[in-house]
Amino acid sequence: MALPASARVDIERYWATLERSAEIGRGRPGGLSRLALGDADKQMRDEFVGWCREAGLKVRIDGMGNIFARRPGLDDNLPPVVMGSHLDTQVNGGRFDGIAGVLGGLEVCRALDTLGHRTRRPLEVVNWTNEEGSRFSPPMVGSGCFVGAYGLEWARERRDDDGKSIGEELARIGYLGEMEEKPHAFDAYFEFHIEQGYYLDRDGMQVGVVTGGFPSTGMLVEFRGETAHTGPWPMERRKNALIAGARLLVAVDELGWEYAGSGGKATAARLIAWPNKPGILSDWAQTVCDVRHSDPETAQVMAERMRRAVGEAAARAGCSAEILDVWNWGGAIFAPELIDQVRSASLAMGYRTQDILSQAGHDAYFVARHAPTTMIFAPCKGGITHNNEENCDRDDLEPGLNVLLQAVVARADR
Amino acid sequence: MALPASARVDIERYWATLERSAEIGRGRPGGLSRLALGDADKQMRDEFVGWCREAGLKVRIDGMGNIFARRPGLDDNLPPVVMGSHLDTQVNGGRFDGIAGVLGGLEVCRALDTLGHRTRRPLEVVNWTNEEGSRFSPPMVGSGCFVGAYGLEWARERRDDDGKSIGEELARIGYLGEMEEKPHAFDAYFEFHIEQGYYLDRDGMQVGVVTGGFPSTGMLVEFRGETAHTGPWPMERRKNALIAGARLLVAVDELGWEYAGSGGKATAARLIAWPNKPGILSDWAQTVCDVRHSDPETAQVMAERMRRAVGEAAARAGCSAEILDVWNWGGAIFAPELIDQVRSASLAMGYRTQDILSQAGHDAYFVARHAPTTMIFAPCKGGITHNNEENCDRDDLEPGLNVLLQAVVARADR
Structure with missing residues (x-):
């Protein structure tokens, strides 16, 4: 049975998870300072894993602490359609950034439960480790390691300014799992993220269809x-x-x-x-x-x-x-068929929609080496980000989340 | 009885104190990393105070941890002639820098004991706290505080990068004494120091008569x-x-x-x-x-x-x-009569002598606000300093030390 075109996420339920996240690792007023693998990151991960389990998702931690939460499909042997981003922040970070995308993936699963819809392909929600690179260099090291751009041993040996390594810190906070011998196939990867630029907000756009990234x-x-x-x-x-x-x-x-x-x-x-x-x-x-x-x-x-x-x-x-x-x-690394799917879903729901290039780096860039990938951008106030003044309201995020729901299900059900 | 014109320091005895100092707070090969008020600075201070007491000097610590070691004069109520510099180093410092001057003052006292000469005015040897400013900013804060350029409370509140204050660290290492209500008068202040430039070495000069400092x-x-x-x-x-x-x-x-x-x-x-x-x-x-x-x-x-x-x-x-x-x-802050005394003493002993401006800052700059002051420079190899390769041999230092001896005694006995 196809998902009704009227299917929507529950923005209030989603917002509550964002608000809870905003309490964990508070930074300057209104902001977060939730560096990768610190105590606050552990607390947020625990909270997220708890929510995933409550939603019936099966949680697996890999050798870089990447968290995969799986919702079975009708044809569960097919590769999953994956959604996600990262829960860590900069030292003066905002409450939305990658968080909006990870919790967006969770909300899609919860919405499908409410709607009683099971997709043909399984779904996965992923939280990638140390996207920001604020504590450990390089950034996006979790996704980079997953796709084989970085070696596991090398990555685990990356150290913060105090000399602590990713491997040690993963073990300390209880998120050191086992790496798959070969990363499991994704049918597709959709990353929902705030724009971190001011174009969508300035132009009154509701959804950014991300066609690639600034080289x-x-x-x-x-x-x-x-x-x-x-x-x-x-x-x-x-x-x-x-x-x-x-x-x-x-x-x-x-x-x-x-x-x-x-x-x-x-x-x-x-x-x-x-x-x-x-x-x-x-x-x-x-x-x-x-x-x-x-x-x-x-x-x-x-x-x-x-x-x-x-x-x-x-x-x-x-x-x-x-x-x-x-x-x-x-570069032009995103999959045309997914870009089209995002654009169609957004226009079908009547959202003011704009093609856009990402200017920031994202985990999606690495994942694009592994599977068809694209991103969906939501506007953020004034484009301010990596700053405690970073801000979005429900209306900024809801359209993109609905696009995520519709595009992901269209992909997973085909 | 006048000091014989043939009177000289004992360079071997002096050298032994420099070698002992070079063992305390070792840094990179051949160098020192003896930051102000750290454990190594405490150890060096203890050693220095011990040597002073063995030489019959009376040691007093002031409220900034400046160490004054006094040799009585025949007319002990007259203000002392003071010699000194600093025992702290940069994080990649050399073995000579200010150390040569503090231990030079001690050697002058020891030489006078050997010669059986008591000066008319008392002598003092001083070690100023935190000259380098490597750990606590500003540099020369000990001498600056002594002459009233900085307030005592403000100075003690200066903090290192780890948040520890000068006052706390002085108390911790046992060098928090009492400040005099008014700094005691100096008859004169002579600071012996390596040049920290390459002119004397390049020109084969043995003694630099320091006429002032680069503004x-x-x-x-x-x-x-x-x-x-x-x-x-x-x-x-x-x-x-x-x-x-x-x-x-x-x-x-x-x-x-x-x-x-x-x-x-x-x-x-x-x-x-x-x-x-x-x-x-x-x-x-x-x-x-x-x-x-x-x-x-x-x-x-x-x-x-x-x-x-x-x-x-x-x-x-x-x-x-x-x-x-x-x-x-x-600037032209040094006392013409002391500059003349240094120049005369050097020429009288037949040393190749050159007038020179200091380019580095020194405690002498502050002391010049309090008393007639000058400096005596010794050559250092290639002018290299604030580097573990900083180097001098006995021949570099002996002439300047003999000038210190003769000039100080001439001043103190007048």
Whole structure:
């Protein structure tokens, strides 16, 4: 029996789960500071797993602490249609971000129970570990590991600033499961997420049909110099790694301004140095920076210029430089048939609908390597995110959730 | 009875104290990491106090943990002639730096015992607390507090990056004494120190007659912005405090290059930010930077340009800025009669002698507000300092120590 076109999620029931989540790991007023694998993340995971079990879902934890909650299908041997995102936040994060998508997947399952509808294919709701990368680098390491982009041992050895590893912290909070030998097949993956940009909100759109992501390149760069006295040491002998790092950050920022007219962005997000103290020049620095542009060729030019800026920054500061890691993400990676399904579902319900590119990185980017994937965006007030002022109301989220319900069921029932 | 012109220090006895010091708070190979008021600093203080007592000196600790060790004079009511410097080091510090001066003062007292000479005025050897400013900001806070440049309560409330205060740490290591109501008068203050520059070494000079310090200005600057996502947030709305800080550091570095031809220096030594994490723009940053030039007017121009760069850096990054603190030091602050005494003593012993300006900050700068003051520089290999490769041999240090002995006694016996 087909799902009625009038089927909808229960926005109040969903909202209650968001409100409960907003109590766990409170940060600045109205925001969350729920870093991956900390005590608050454990509490949220426990709460989420409890809700899943109450909804009759079968919960499995994998070797990276990714949580899969499964709702059986009529033809239960078929690969599942998967929904999800992440429950962790930035240190000054909001209450919605990835949370809206994980709890959205749960709400779809609950809504189907209410409607008495069992899909042909099974459904799964997933919470990916450490999407934000705020505590452990790199971001999206749970989904990346699931699809084989990162090795399990390497990933578990990633450490936070206090030296604690993902593996140790997973064990400590009770979320260290076993990795599948081969990641189980997904029939499709739908990630519902707030836009984290201001276009939908500005244009009064209700649903963003995500056709892909800004082609983006990020880098982790290390500079090495020499300590010396900040006073007598002549400028021409200095090897101040802090200055090398600062010069790269400024060069990257300039790059962003140069391409701002066409919507490009370049970001210097992190600079750490040692000793980084008054009175002494630093002999070590690390920076994290990235460039993003909607046009793939322009994005590539920006990436190449960012890479060249590394050598120039190092040379100007008399230091050596090494690019320790490069990440590429984004592009036209989403599945056309799923994009169409999302667009159709949204238009069929009469929502103001807009195609859009994601500018942020998401777990969906990795999952797209594994299965047909797309995303659904909801507007967020003023586009503010990664900030305690991040805000959505019920009306912002309900249309996208209904699209998630209809698109997922259409896919799972085919 | 006058001190014979042939009187000299015992360089081997002195060297043994330096070698013992080099065992306490070892850092990178050959270097020290003896941060103010840490366990190693306590151990070194205990050792030093023990040596002083063995030499019959009377030890007194003041309210900032400054250690005064007194050798009585024939006319013991006259103000003392004081020698000293500091025993703390940078996190990647050398074995000589201020240590050479504190132990030099002790060696002068020991040499006078051996020579059976008692000066007319009393002598004192002082170890000033937290000269480096590596652990607690500002640097030279012990001498600054002694001369009344800083209030005692304020100074004791200075905290390290772990939140521990100078007052707490002084109490913990047993060096919290009582401040004199009024700092006791000094007849004169002589600070023996390695040059921390490469001029004496390059020119084959044995003794630097320090006529003053590079006029210098340092600043502690705070920037405030807003957190946001590193991806979607448009360049023109960003308020990334990390970029404001990086822009200031680069502007200050450029300033240094501009004046490098005439020996000017400009340094960006420290940049901290919050959250300073991948994925999120920082809403707070602090920087420490300074400018130095031998010419007072040029130094002032550099300082004014550094100050202007703060506003420009903030504006370019969409942030607000506040200069939390400004430090001025250096200039023609040393006493001509003491400078003459040092020069005469050095030439009388046939040492290759050169007038020189200090480029680093020293406790002597503060003490000069309280009493006639000067400094004596010894060459250090290649001018390398604030680095574990900092190095001197006996021949580098012996001439300056003999000058210290002769100049101090000439002053004290007049």
